Amino acid sequence: MSCPDCFSGSVHEGQPRGSIIKLHGLDTYLVEPQDGKPIKGIIVMIPEAFGWSFVNNRILADHYANKSSYRVYLPDFMLGHSAPPRLLGVVRSLSSSSIFMKPFYLAIAMVSFIPWIYYNRIARSYPVVKAFFTALRQSAPTSPTTNAPLPIGAAGFCWGGKHVVLLSQNETTTLADGTNAPLIDAGFTGHPSFLEIPGDIEKLTVPVSFAIAEKDHRVGPKEAEIIRGIVVDGPGFAQDDAKKGEVTVYEDAGHGFCVRADVRSGTANVARQAEEAEDQCLRWFDRVFGV
Numbered sequence: 001m002s003c004p005d006c007f008s009g010s011v012h013e014g015q016p017r018g019s020i021i022k023l024h025g026l027d028t029y030l031v032e033p034q035d036g037k038p039i040k041g042i043i044v045m046i047p048e049a050f051g052w053s054f055v056n057n058r059i060l061a062d063h064y065a066n067k068s069s070y071r072v073y074l075p076d077f078m079l080g081h082s083a084p085p086r087l088l089g090v091v092r093s094l095s096s097s098s099i100f101m102k103p104f105y106l107a108i109a110m111v112s113f114i115p116w117i118y119y120n121r122i123a124r125s126y127p128v129v130k131a132f133f134t135a136l137r138q139s140a141p142t143s144p145t146t147n148a149p150l151p152i153g154a155a156g157f158c159w160g161g162k163h164v165v166l167l168s169q170n171e172t173t174t175l176a177d178g179t180n181a182p183l184i185d186a187g188f189t190g191h192p193s194f195l196e197i198p199g200d201i202e203k204l205t206v207p208v209s210f211a212i213a214e215k216d217h218r219v220g221p222k223e224a225e226i227i228r229g230i231v232v233d234g235p236g237f238a239q240d241d242a243k244k245g246e247v248t249v250y251e252d253a254g255h256g257f258c259v260r261a262d263v264r265s266g267t268a269n270v271a272r273q274a275e276e277a278e279d280q281c282l283r284w285f286d287r288v289f290g291v
Contacts (some may be wrong), residue, residue, distance in 0.1 A: 016058035018065075018072075024135035026128075029058055029074040031065040039143055040069040040291040041151040043281075044136070044184075046129060046160030047074065048259055049116060051082020056259050057157075060278070064155070068282050069291075071150075077129050077163075081119035087112045088260070122162055122194060129163045133183040134173045151185040151289040155281055157259050161192020168206035182206055186288035188281040190258030193218045201230045209246045209284035211277045213253035224249050248280055 018031030029052055033039060043064055047057045052074050061072045076082075133154070141150045156164035164187040171183040187208040195201070197219070208231065212224040219227075224247050231245025250257060250273045258277045261270045285291075 014055065014059045014062075016055065017062055018058065018074075023073060023075065024132050024139075026075040026077070026079075026132055027052070028076065029053075029061060031058075031061050031072045031074075033065050033069045033071070037069040038145045039071050039150065041071075041153060041285060041289050042136070042141060043070045043072045043153050043155055043285065044133065045072065045074040046077060046154060046156035046163045047082075048158035048160060048256065049083040049120075050085060050087075050260075051078045052076040053082065054085060060259060063278050064282065067278065068286075070153075070282075070285070075132055077125060077132070077160075078120055079128065081116065083112055083116045120159065122166075125159075126163060126166055130167070130171065130183070133167060133171075137173050137181055137183055138175060140175065151285075151291075152183075153186045153188065153285045153289070154184045155188045155190075156192065157190045158193045158256065161189035162194035162200075164189045165192065165195060165200050165204070165208065168208050169200075169203040170205040186285055188284055190277050190281075191216050191219065191255050193255075195219055195223075197223050198226050198230060201227050204231065204245065207231070207245050207288055209280060210248070211258060211280055212247060212249045213255055213257050214249055214251050215253060216255040218255060221249055246284065248277075250277065 016029070016031070018029050021028050021030050023030070045057065045061055045064075047054065050057065053076070057074060061074045064070055065072045133152070136152060141152075142148060143150055154164045154167055156162070167184050168187045172180045173183060175181050182205070184206055187206060188211070189208065190211040191213050192210070210224065210227055210231075212219055212221070212227075214221055227245075228247040232247060252269060253261075253273050257270070257273055261274050
């Protein structure tokens with residue numbers, strides 16, 4: 001079940017520079033590396049509640065492409081049923097309003113909460129996500145300069161974090177040459193929700209990097225230690241340190257800090273931690289992909 005923190009935060013300023021394409025049946029925001037850098041891999045973003053069209057998510061996709069040589073896809077995995085950005089203001093009013101006004105704002109919030117939860121429950125959404133990644137892997141994307149197969153990473157936030165973890169649980173597909181390949185080569189998730197801990201983590205077969213907020217009531221420091229005990233301190237994947245996962249806890253950060261932190265609040269840590277989480281994601285994919 002979702003919580004108010006999943007729908008709180010601020011809208012960021014900026015003009016996304018990417019383009020809209022149709023990819024494997026889904027409307028998709030695409031952004032390429034700058035300055036003609038050769039593409040060394042693909043990052044597919046699986047967003048939080050506000051979905052593929054939310055400016056914050058598109059700006060984050062731009063940041064990934066601007067800082068690296070990754071092609072970034074941000075598909076409409078919610079099939080047009082993402083939460084409306086106006087909900088951010090409603091949740092803010094709900095938390096700060098008087099006891100007399102709370103029922104009013106709660107009623108307005110529920111008008112958006114309930115449809116979002118219905119249309120985007122994991123049992124309904126994961127088949128859409130899995131089908132996209134299956135088609136992407138089977139299309140065998142290659143580097144335009146070397147013709148080598150491009151590694152595929154998934155970066156998910158809140159709702160999207162659950163999907164990254166599921167994709168990392170021995171999900172494979174058969175390629176044209178008859179060999180089996182994992183749907184993704186590595187995963188990253190910031191402030192994930194809906195996780196079953198330790199069960200979901202114990203099933204991982206693909207290395208995943210976790211960015212956890214200290215003040216997150218969904219997956220916080222206690223859960224981070226459990227995750228660390230499995231993906232970092234546990235036996236890992238074939239005893240290969242390069243394939244182990246990683247866990248970083250961001251001090252004083254709250255749920256949504258990777259995407260919806262109020263960078264205009266004047267709190268220096270907010271913008272810095274959001275940027276550090278961006279860099280964590282890119283370093284992780286560089287490390288696992290060996291690029």
